[in-house]
Amino acid sequence: MPARRVTTVTVPVDGRSAVAFESYRDRTPLLTILAARPGLLVTLTLPERIDAGHVRFARDLAALTARYATEVERSYRGLPSLPVPAPTPA
Helix, strand or coil, rough: CCCCCCCCCCCCCCCCEEEEEEEECCCEEEEEEECCCCCEEEEEEECCCHHHHHHHHHHHHHEEEHHHHHHHHHCCCCCCCCCCCCCCCC
C-alpha cells in the first residue's frame, strides 16, 4: 500500500504576523492567521452545521496554541522548554 501524501506548509513568522478572530451573531466564527513574509493568509471557516468533530478541533487548536505561546515566551526569556506531557489513554 503506497504511503499517503500530505501537504505541508512551513511559514516563518515575524513581528508583523498577526491573528484575528471574528464572531458573528447568525453565522459561524472566523479565525484568520496572517504571515507577512512570505505573504500568507489562512482563514479557518466552519460549515453552517457544526458537529462534535468541529468542537473537538477547536478545543485541540486552543490547547495546542496555548502550549505554543508558552514555549515561545519561554524561549524568548531564555528558559528551558517544559517537559512534554504524557499522552492520555483513550
